[in-house]
Amino acid sequence: MMEMRISGLGIAGAFGCGTRELRAALEHGGVKPSFCADAGAQSIPVYRASTTALERYLNKRVLRRIDHFSRLALLGAFEALEDGEYNFDFIPARERLGVVLCSGFGALSTTFRFLDSVMDDGDSFASPTAFSNSVHNAAAAHISMQLGITGPGQTLSQFDHSFISGVQQAQMWLEEKRVDAVLLGTVDEYCSVLGYCWERFLGIKPSTQMRPFASDSSSALPGEGAAFFLLRPQQDGSAGYARISGMECGHVRGSSPRLGSGAPLILGCEGYPDTMNMYREHLPADAAVACYTPLYGASPVAPAFDVAIAALALERGKAYPAPAAPPAETGWATLSSGSAVETLTCVDFGVGGEYSALHRARPCL
Amino acid sequence: MDTKAKLKQVLVEELNLEDVTPDEIEDDEILFGEGLGLDSLDAVELVVVVQKHFGVEIKDMDEGRPALQSINTLAAFIEEKQG
Numbered sequence: 001m002m003e004m005r006i007s008g009l010g011i012a013g014a015f016g017c018g019t020r021e022l023r024a025a026l027e028h029g030g031v032k033p034s035f036c037a038d039a040g041a042q043s044i045p046v047y048r049a050s051t052t053a054l055e056r057y058l059n060k061r062v063l064r065r066i067d068h069f070s071r072l073a074l075l076g077a078f079e080a081l082e083d084g085e086y087n088f089d090f091i092p093a094r095e096r097l098g099v100v101l102c103s104g105f106g107a108l109s110t111t112f113r114f115l116d117s118v119m120d121d122g123d124s125f126a127s128p129t130a131f132s133n134s135v136h137n138a139a140a141a142h143i144s145m146q147l148g149i150t151g152p153g154q155t156l157s158q159f160d161h162s163f164i165s166g167v168q169q170a171q172m173w174l175e176e177k178r179v180d181a182v183l184l185g186t187v188d189e190y191c192s193v194l195g196y197c198w199e200r201f202l203g204i205k206p207s208t209q210m211r212p213f214a215s216d217s218s219s220a221l222p223g224e225g226a227a228f229f230l231l232r233p234q235q236d237g238s239a240g241y242a243r244i245s246g247m248e249c250g251h252v253r254g255s256s257p258r259l260g261s262g263a264p265l266i267l268g269c270e271g272y273p274d275t276m277n278m279y280r281e282h283l284p285a286d287a288a289v290a291c292y293t294p295l296y297g298a299s300p301v302a303p304a305f306d307v308a309i310a311a312l313a314l315e316r317g318k319a320y321p322a323p324a325a326p327p328a329e330t331g332w333a334t335l336s337s338g339s340a341v342e343t344l345t346c347v348d349f350g351v352g353g354e355y356s357a358l359h360r361a362r363p364c365l
Numbered sequence: 366m367d368t369k370a371k372l373k374q375v376l377v378e379e380l381n382l383e384d385v386t387p388d389e390i391e392d393d394e395i396l397f398g399e400g401l402g403l404d405s406l407d408a409v410e411l412v413v414v415v416q417k418h419f420g421v422e423i424k425d426m427d428e429g430r431p432a433l434q435s436i437n438t439l440a441a442f443i444e445e446k447q448g
Contacts, residue, residue, distance in 0.1 A: 061402065064381035125417045127379075128409050 001247070002175045005363060006311045007240035008084020008230030010076040010185070013296040013305060014047035014223060018079055022295075023312060026320040031295045033221055035206065044204045046190050047223035047297030051075050058146060065129050066142055069107035073139035073187040074146060076226030080183060081147070084230035088148070098179040099153040100169045101140040101187065102162035104300025108191040110134045139187060151179050160350035162186060163227075163304045164249055167358065171244075174233050185228035186304035198222050210298075212269040212291045212324050215280075219271035223297020227304035229311075239363070241311035245343075246359035256282045257347055257357035264319070264335050266306045267291045268348035270298035278349040280330060290322035290335040303348045307358060310344040314362045317341060368440040371418070379414045380407055392436045400435075408433060415439070421446040 011018065014033065015025035025031050033045035051071040054063065057078040063071065077099075087093055114130040132138060137155035144153050152173065158165045163186045170182035198204045202218045211219040234243050248257055259265065261284050269279060269291045283289070296305050313319050321337035335341075343361045366374075373387035380403070390401065396411075397403045403411070411433060412423045421443050423429045432442035 060383040064383055065406065121417060125413055127413060129406065 001171060003234035004171060004174060004231045004244045005234045005236070005240040006229050006242050006244065007181075007232050008080040008082075008086065008228075009241060009308055009311060010079030010081070010083060010228035010230075011226065011305065011308050012051065012053070012072055012075045012079070013049045013225030013227075013301075015295050017050070017053040017075065019083060019312060022308065025295050026292070026309065026312070029295075029321070029323055033210075033223075033297065043206060044195055044199050045206065045208065045221050046195065047221060047225075048190060049225040054078070062146070065133075067107055067110045067133045069103075069110065069187060069189045070133065070139040070142045072189060072224070072226040073101060073185060073228075074142055076185050076187065076228035077143045077147060077183055080185070080228035080230045086181070086230060093180070094148050095150050096180040097149050097151045098170070098173045098182040099140050099143055099149055099151065100166045100173075100182055100184045101137070101143070101153075101155045102166035102184070102300075102304075103136065103139070103155070103157055103186065104159045104162050104188050105194070106136045106157065107134055107138060108189055108194060112191060112193050143183070143185075149183070159352075160300050160303070160348065161249065161354050161356055162300050163307070164247060164348075164356035164358065167244065167247055168249075170231050171247075174231065180232070180236075182231045183228060184231055185226060186301045187226040188224055188299045188301040190222050190224040190299075194222055210271055210294045212267075212271050212293045213276060213326050213330075214271045215273045215276045215327070218273060220298035221271070223293075223299040223302065225296055225299070225301050225305065227301055227308050229304075229307070242314035242344075242360045242363055244358065245361045247357065249354070249356045252278055252282065252349070252353040252355060257355055259284055259287065259345060259347065259357065262286050262288060264288045264339075264341055264344050265290075266310050266335075266344060266346045268303050268306055268346065269293060270302060272298075272351060275349045275351055278353070278355070279347075282349070282355070283330075283332065283347070285331040286333070288333045288335045288339075289326055290319060291324055291326075292320075292322065294323040303346065303356070306346045306348070307360070310346055310360050313341055314344055314360055317362060368419075368443055369436050372436055372440055372443075375414055375418050376411075380410060390436060394435055396433060396435055396439075415443065419443045419447070
């Protein structure tokens with residue numbers, strides 16, 4: 001595959017907004033979920049993300065028709081382009097920039113609010129603005145409109161594996177030379193219906209704490225956020241965080257990710273016992289692992305946060321402290337804080353048995 | 366609450382006018398363009414809002430254009446239709 005370079009990062013989650021706040025959370029921990037009273041019979045802990053930082057880029061009047069989901073996406077997009085020092089004064093740059101937006105669930109809050117209004121008041125009273133925001137590609141449209149991007153746009157949804165699908169799409173566009181760069185983002189939001197499901201079907205309680213390697217009972221806490229990447233071909237010589245040197249996807253029924261012995265891995269464990277069993281079965285016994293989901297919770301955007309953390313670690317050449325240690329019986333070592341890293345692979349198993357492995361290496365400067 | 370006050374409140378809430386309060390909207394302020402700054406998408410939303418909150422239907426552009434000029438004109442239109 002053609003290697004890609006991550007040259008800009010835009011992230012917003014429970015840890016805060018931007019690379020500086022994510023680095024601080026990685027170094028010092030302390031990210032706590034908040035409690036959402038609307039989740040059902042009792043409030044459950046949720047890793048919420050704020051979009052107040054978006055007012056740095058857009059005024060309130062512009063934002064008034066843009067819902068939380070699209071605001072998260074816009075915040076990630078602005079941050080990634082600013083971080084990657086993308087030159088918008090150069091008009092062809094707008095035409096040669098692709099937008100790929102990935103989401104597992106889409107704009108949940110707006111979608112349910114729109115459906116509720118149809119059921120409560122009939123379709124003639126349904127808000128046209130709510131309908132337009134409930135469409136899955138609304139966030140990508142907001143990004144293109146607000147940033148003046150006229151290159152191709154694509155919205156993808158493949159639940160837990162939406163992000164890896166987006167990486168494939170970006171790689172294809174760059175290889176075809178259809179674009180010079182791709183703004184690849186993943187965004188997902190929490191909503192009260194999701195909270196109800198978490199409580200009802202996963203048994204999450206107010207006292208539940210996120211234990212990513214749990215195999216006895218589910219400890220996954222819902223999260224939300226946005227993670228955006230400005231991707232360029234590796235050979236274009238621009239600076240960046242890391243190279244994407246390989247990727248693989250599959251299903252546990254037919255294959256297994258190719259992970260080298262002792263390979264440093266970032267695992268997407270979110271506290272689901274079923275997927276934990278897949279990690280146990282398919283990872284090398286001597287793997288050195290880290291898992292950072294206690295900083296942002298469980299959601300389809302979590303694999304993209306993992307990739308952002310890997311990029312930050314590879315940029316500085318050292319691993320960040322892992323907030324949770326793997327159980328001793330796995331035999332896995334904890335990727336120790338400060339240990340030198342030249343390559344990192346982010347591995348993610350979905351509840352249906354799908355897996356993805358994204359291989360990254362330090363940038364070639 | 367009279368029609369004008371309710372209209373202003375509904376306008377701010379339903380159109381998410383975060384940078385203005387109901388009290389700041391003048392009765393004779395032009396709603397679209399340079400006045401309050403609403404646009405054609407707001408007009409569509411406003412038609413739904415008026416029907417939902419006041420039970421009054423704006424059937425076409427001939428009816429809507431003069432009614433949607435200001436709070437004064439819209440309130441008068443609603444009150445007339447409500448009889």
